[in-house]
Amino acid sequence: MQRQVALIKQSLFDQGYLDEQFIELEELQDDANPNFVEEVATLYFKDSARLISNIEQALERGSFDFNRLDNYMHQFKGSSTSIGASKVKTECTMFREYCRVGNAEGCLRTFKQLKKEHATLRKKLEQYFQASK
Amino acid sequence: TFLTNHKHIISLLSSLVYISLIDMAEVMRPEKLDMSNDTSSLGSPELLHVLAVDDSIVDRKFIERLLRVSSCKVTVVDSATRALQYLGLDGNHSFVGFEDLKINLIMTDYSMPGMTGYELLKKIKESSAFREIPVVIMSSENILPRIDRCLEEGAEDFLLKPVKLADVKRLRDSLLKADEIAFKNIMHKRELQANDIYSQLKRAKI
Numbered sequence: 001m002q003r004q005v006a007l008i009k010q011s012l013f014d015q016g017y018l019d020e021q022f023i024e025l026e027e028l029q030d031d032a033n034p035n036f037v038e039e040v041a042t043l044y045f046k047d048s049a050r051l052i053s054n055i056e057q058a059l060e061r062g063s064f065d066f067n068r069l070d071n072y073m074h075q076f077k078g079s080s081t082s083i084g085a086s087k088v089k090t091e092c093t094m095f096r097e098y099c100r101v102g103n104a105e106g107c108l109r110t111f112k113q114l115k116k117e118h119a120t121l122r123k124k125l126e127q128y129f130q131a132s133k
Numbered sequence: 134t135f136l137t138n139h140k141h142i143i144s145l146l147s148s149l150v151y152i153s154l155i156d157m158a159e160v161m162r163p164e165k166l167d168m169s170n171d172t173s174s175l176g177s178p179e180l181l182h183v184l185a186v187d188d189s190i191v192d193r194k195f196i197e198r199l200l201r202v203s204s205c206k207v208t209v210v211d212s213a214t215r216a217l218q219y220l221g222l223d224g225n226h227s228f229v230g231f232e233d234l235k236i237n238l239i240m241t242d243y244s245m246p247g248m249t250g251y252e253l254l255k256k257i258k259e260s261s262a263f264r265e266i267p268v269v270i271m272s273s274e275n276i277l278p279r280i281d282r283c284l285e286e287g288a289e290d291f292l293l294k295p296v297k298l299a300d301v302k303r304l305r306d307s308l309l310k311a312d313e314i315a316f317k318n319i320m321h322k323r324e325l326q327a328n329d330i331y332s333q334l335k336r337a338k339i
Binding site: 021025027033036040044047075083 | 190191192194195198202244273294297298
């Protein structure tokens, strides 16, 4: 089981899903707080689901309020950075760039990719935490 | 009689005792060192009480853990408004006894909806009760004018997110060092005063 945990973790880093910040989080874990990282991850996915839903609603409206969208992405990028979600963070940055230049098409395309990365990370982390128990 | 002949000396001795007591009281004042629950000496780890302000739930969880791991007492709030409420600075004076709060450090996110961390910083520095408390700004954006503005307004430090354990440790060490320096200054002053009285006593040939 230990080996499987190590393998999942290694692939998450090798494929760029996670960065050093995740290690920083793990270093804050101890015997008294053995589930800290999982707790943070749970909060992150709950919070980001809310943000994704807000962004989707904002995009569905058709009229692109780039300020509002950028605001949501700023939050999304922030929490993704705090948990070490590297690929998601990159997509957030790109989305914000498209907001900055007012490129609606770019926003839509990036958002689709972001959701994909987000879902993949979620699944892989679920596997990782499950295997760690 | 002994008393009238040595009135001068007795008053010097009283001054010496008085000064020692006053300075001891000054040093032991709870606001200077949070020793309310801690009977250990200055040399051992002090319990700093940190007020952390961040609108992000993930970041709140993270900073709280960082501070706990660094042996700090933590109070976390989700907005600048709530921080002001906690401190009793929101104009609503129903909060009783804010002097017992003993906050040693405030760490606040910069970008928050409603009141920003910068505006919170200004309000704290405008308050006579809390302006001495060091305020640290945290931000995910490395914007030089922003950093300058915060430092000019009296921020203790500006940290780039994600905050590292090393950042917190550095902050903590420098705050404790500042307390240690203040303590040493008081001790030195007391020593000088005591020496002064002692030499007067010596001259009076006691």
